[in-house]
Amino acid sequence: MLAGSSALCAAASSQCSAQENTSAWSTEVIYTADIAGVVSGGTARSSRFLDNLDIIVDGDLERLWGLRGLRVHIYALNNNGGEPNELAGTLQGIDNIEVADQGARLYEFWLEQDFGAGTVLAGLYDVNSEFYATEASDLLIAPPFGIGSELAATGPNGPSIFPSTALALRLRFGEPDRHYLQFAAVNAEAGALGDSGVDTALDSGALLLAETGLNGRVRVAVGGWRYSERHDDIRDTDLFGDPEPRWAQGVYMLAEGAVYETDAGLSARAFLRIGASDGDTTDFRGGWQGGVRLDHVFPSRPDAALSFGVHQGLLSGKARANIRDTGLDAAHAEEGIELTYADTIGPLTVQPSLQWINNPGGDRDARDVVVATLRLSVALH
Incomplete structure (x- = not known):
């Protein structure tokens, strides 16, 4: 293969010189710091500082060692700071870099092989990087805009999403700019190096996902997920007082695309996502997000x-019954609105955000919560 590359360079020396000067490795370092505070409602008028460090390394193993169509992806995280949702008291969260356990983690580490008709990926993998994801929502800070709450709340300790992933095998067929079909089997027990460690026993079974879609000016996709092992019911018990085992499963639909563009460069992209789940194993029977x-x-x-988004997490009947057992008046849903603006000056991005959350914690009598966040991020390539 090296001899063939040399022969091509002899015929087109200028093009090959440019290729040789491009590294087979790429590195990106992003530091994000948030100050998030409750200015109305919640448990206290206060704020919390939290931060997130991403170190991402991608390698083209074909260029390095001649392994045709193979690439490696390594992604490390470090998170510190407070937990602002303790002040807000919401079910779905208010900041997408908030974690329960601070520290460094190996977030993703996978190999992807191109085989012509598609790709196969294996390793530590974030499901939300390719499933149930919309690019038009990526500026918004509220967690429901990342992945639907009815899926985010599943699994023994959460599915394979931020901040802890799991071992996975993903198959993808089709063309990136047209139609695609993808499947994934992911260890149900999420855990990365740096927190609980990587689970290889598969004692809790697997999370199985499928999604198909059409890409173009408007992207439309439908997907579904199901765990291979039953999960505990959040309310029903057997004769011995143990939770009844139930199948945890759900479906979702999404659409996003360009809706407006001017000659001056202004462009608008809209998104809409709708999801539904069993309603037996988590607090959410479904939800939707749009913006x-x-x-x-x-x-x-x-x-x-500038980005504007609306989200609503629909509470299941069992979740509402559990809330009523505590003496509260259970709401049918927890919903929120977010408005955020971002601008970049050199490597620094400044992003203020304002959120309003209705029925926080699923409590109909709770005061609406207003959250103000200032996000600062620096990206180095």
Whole structure:
């Protein structure tokens, strides 16, 4: 293979010189710091500082060692700081970099092989990087805009999403810019190096996912998920007082695409996602999220972006019954609205955000919560 590359370079020396000067490795370091505080409602008028460090390394193993179509992805995380949702008291969270256990983790470490008709991936893998994901929602800070709460709340200690992933095998067929079909089998016991460790026993079974979609000016996709082992019912018990085993499963639909564009560069992308689950093994029987992202908001600020989103997590009947048992008046849903703006100056991005949450904690009588967040992030390539 090396001899063939040399022969091609002899015929097109300028092109090959440019290729040789491009590294087979790419590295990205992103530091994000948030100050998130409750300005109305919640348990206290206060704020918390929290941060997130991403170190991402990608390698082209074909260029390095001649392993055709093979690449490696290594992603490390470090999280510190407080937990602002303790102040807000919501079921779905208010900040997408908040973690329960601070520290460093090996977040993702996988190999992906291209086999012509598609790709196969194996290793530590974030399900939400490719399943139940919309690019048009990526600026929003509230966690429900990352993945639907009815899936995020599943698993023995959460599914394989931020901040702890699990070993997975993913198959993807089709063309990235047209139609695709993808499947994944993921260890149900999430855990990365740095927290509980990587589980290899599969004692809790697997999370199985499938998604198919059409890409174009508008992307449309449908997906489904199911655990291979039954989970405890959140309310029903057997004659001995043990939770009844139930199948944890769900479906979702999503759409996103360009809805507006001007010659001056202003563009708008909208998204809508709807999900439903069994309602027996988590507090949520489903939910939906929708919104719009505007890019190049000001002609003089090419990196300025404005995003608006609405989300609603629908509580199951069993979750509402559990809430009523505590003496509270259970709401049918917890919902929120977020408005955020971001602009970049050199390597620094400044992003203020404002959120309003209705029925926090599923309590109909709780005061609405207003959360203000200032996010600062620095990216180095």
